[in-house]
Amino acid sequence: MAVGVLLLVLGVAETVRTVRSGDLSGLPFWFGTLVGGAACVLVGTLLADRRPGTAVALTTIGCLVAIPPTMWTVVVPVLLGTLVVVWIRGLRVTHATQLA
Numbered sequence: 001m002a003v004g005v006l007l008l009v010l011g012v013a014e015t016v017r018t019v020r021s022g023d024l025s026g027l028p029f030w031f032g033t034l035v036g037g038a039a040c041v042l043v044g045t046l047l048a049d050r051r052p053g054t055a056v057a058l059t060t061i062g063c064l065v066a067i068p069p070t071m072w073t074v075v076v077p078v079l080l081g082t083l084v085v086v087w088i089r090g091l092r093v094t095h096a097t098q099l100a
Contacts, residue, residue, distance in 0.1 A: 007038035037066030056087045
């Protein structure tokens with residue numbers, strides 16, 4: 001949830017910066033990738049208990065979409081990659097537990 005909120009805050013901040021600068025050419029990129037990625041991560045987090053496969057897919061898509069605009073931070077892409085790995089491992093453990 002925290003990663004989704006972080007992406008949402010970054011998306012809003014970059015959108016405000018883009019609008020205030022008057023150069024709206026970057027608006028679809030910043031808004032689409034950061035806020036869109038945040039939406040996918042947040043929805044994936046909310047679906048985790050009911051639909052784990054869909055949750056992992058949405059979270060992975062959200063993280064992959066959000067990597068390009070956050071690449072300059074170095075830390076955020078690593079955080080996003082770690083989140084995907086943790087989600088996939090969690091899904092495997094859940095699946096293995098259900099089979100046993």
